Amino acid sequence: MKLVKSLLLGTAAGLATVAGAQAADLPVKKAIPIEYVRVCGAYGAGFFYxxxxxxxxxxxxxxxxxxxxxxxxxRNAAGAGDASQFRGLARINVDARTQTGYGTLRAFLRVEIASRTGQSKMSSGTQLRIANAFFATGQDSFGRVQEYVTADKAFVQFAGLTAGRASSFFDFYAHDFEIIGSTLGSDVPSTNLLAYTAKFGEGWSATLSMEDPNFRKNPLYSQAAGTAPGAGTASSLFVGTNAPTPVILARNAAGAVVAVGQIDAVERSRLPDFVGALRYDAAWGSAQVSAAVKDINTGGPLLTNANLFVAGPAAARIGTGAYYGSQTTYGWAVQGGLKVNAPFIAPGDALYLQGAYGEGASIYTGYTSFTGTYANQTAVYGGNPFNQWLADAVVNPNTGRVELSNSFTVVGSYLHYWSPQWRSAFFGSYGEMRFPNGVRTALAQIGTAGLANAAGTAYPTTNLITSAPGTAGFALSPVLRDTYQVVAGASLIWSPVKDLDIGAEAQYIRVGTLNGRVTNSDRSTTVGGLPLYPVTAQDTFQTRFRVQRDF
Incomplete structure (x- = not known):
């Protein structure tokens, strides 16, 4: 037995020696080092290398x-009757930062995808007009269903430079505490810009920004389209546009209008908007003063024959009428804002106060926030009594010159934490918009009866003001009426765990005329051709419920 054990041990030792010798002849491979993801604590929670x-x-x-x-x-009006709306939204953020000898190099991306439904506000005409949403085609032909994909943010920041798609540097409060976001105030979260920010002193900064003008252009007043008859030949009224505005070319000795032309009222992109902001940030809160200037332009005449719409012999006409060419003028806006942190009331409490005034700059003052943007008139809600006019400017038909509307807004918003899990926002805003004096009267003088060319062919001039000055129809027309808006509301939000919000918000909105009454288009009852129930204002309410998770 001892002999067998000795033989086995000897054989095993021999095999081990041979195997070791062979292994020594093979190349040795080093293990590939595993590079684990490391936490980056330089820029706050959530960053990794x-x-x-x-x-x-x-x-x-x-x-x-x-x-x-x-x-x-x-439901008399098209699209009225859709009282409920829904939206589902997805957002992805990517924030990349690198420390350099010039400071932090940052690139930030945010993409939003949403599906929203309903005829009023949730499914937004504003977003369609600015190409942030598109119709979901199918059975619905009124735009109640929208699909929404946008590059909400895409900017680079380096050594004080901000370049790309970002929030406008003009903005301050920007509906920070609201769910619906309808108070009157500037809020353009996505625009294309190139800006430089300089920091100085303790908490002070100054920014000069060149921003895309297309996100701040509210259209000029324009009329309905038509086709003009020629003297023996057909002649198109429009040259590459569908937004004409009238100009009075001449009157006869009695003062009656005998020659009318049309000017291209579509604004082209000619110059960027220039924005400047001075800001102060401290532990108690922040303050900002900002200003903006923008160009407002019109094209030339839309006639192939300047005398096409002249009625009567030349001897009966006086003067050459209005200026009749393309032109550029400048709108502007100023804004001041203050934020005060109020931890002495409750941790997280804060108050915003903001006011803005502008001429030819209704999107900068934020007067269009609730009713709608990128339209010279729009309905307050489906089936509403009258449309609200929001044009940045009007071409005076007497002079042919662009005259600016003016608007102002004020807003206050307070956020209060009842407990770490429960909070509420209380907010209110007021604004007014006024149009140049005399323009409505001048437009009404054109009338709708129509003129004739030298050959006697009638030209039915289109005009949104259908009644002559001094008549009840003129007084009750809503076109280019000075208006005011009130938006007020409150919310209640529960956050049972971090980054989860479950809450609701309710708003009251009132839109009215600053003087006189207007026709109630929601009621067709008339007496002697005049409305039986004219109105001075319209009221509406809206509520919204939200469940939101951020990560």
Whole structure:
């Protein structure tokens, strides 16, 4: 037995020696080092180093559900009757930062995708007009269903420079505490810009920004389209536009209008908007003063024959009428804002106060926030009594010159924490918009009876003011009427865990004329051709419920 054990041990030892010798002849491979993701603490929570680089990255996002309700008029008007709205939204954020000898190099991206429904506010005409949303084609032909994909943010920041798609530097409060976001005040979260910010002193900064003008252009007043008859030949009224505005070319000895032309009222992109902001930030809060200037332009005449719409012999006409060419003028706006932190009331409490005034700059003052933007008139809600006019400017038909509307807004918003899990916002705003004196009267003098050319062919001039000055029809017309708006509301939000919000908000909105009454288009009852129930204002309510998770 001892002999067998000795033989086995000897054989095993021999095999081990041979195997060791063979292994010594093989090449040795080093294990590939594993590079673990490291936490980057330089820029706050959530950042990590991209493996193999010195760039810190944070990926986040948002999931949101919203359901809304808004009071509507009767179903006499097209699209009225849709009181409920819904929206589902997805957001992805990517924030990349690298420390350099010039400071932090940052790139930030945010993409939003949403599906929203309903005829009023949740499914937004403003977003369609600015190409942030598109119709979901199918059975619905009124735009109640919208799909929404946008590059909400895409900018680079380096050594004081901000370049790309970002929030306008003019803005301050920007509906920070609101769910619906309808108070009157400037809020353009996505525009294309190139800006430089200089910091100085303790908490002071100054910014000069060149911003895309297309996100701040509210259209000029324009009339309905038509085709003009020629003297023996057909002649188109329009040259590459569908927004004409009238100009009185001549009157006869009695003062009656005998020659009318049309000017191209579509604004082209000629110059960027220039924005300047001075800001102060401290532990108690922040303050900002900002200003903006923008160009407002019109094209030339839309006639192929300047005498096409002249009635009567030349000897009966006096003067050459209005200026009749393209022109550029400048709108402007100023804004001041103050934020005061109020931890002495409750941790997280804060108060915003803001006011703005502008001429030819209704989107900068934020007067269009609730009713709608990128339209010279729009309905307050489906089936509403009258449309609100929001044009930045009007071409005076007597002079042919662009004259600016003016607007102002004031807003206050307070956020209060009842407890760490419960909070409420209370907010209110007021604004007014006024149009140049005399323009409505001049437009009404053109009338709708029509003129004739030298051959006697009638030209039915289109005019949105259909009644002569001094008549009840003229007094009750809503076209280019000075208006005011009130928006007030409150919310209650519960956050049972971090980054989860479940809440609701309710608003009251009132839109009215600053003087006189207007026809109630929601009621067709008339006496002697005049409305039986003219109105001075319209009221509506809206509510919205939200469930939102940020990560």
């Amino acid at each position: 991209i493996p193999g680089t010195d760039t810190c990255l944070r990926v986040g996002g948002r999931a949101r559900f919203e359901a809304g309700y808004m009071t509507e008029g009767t």
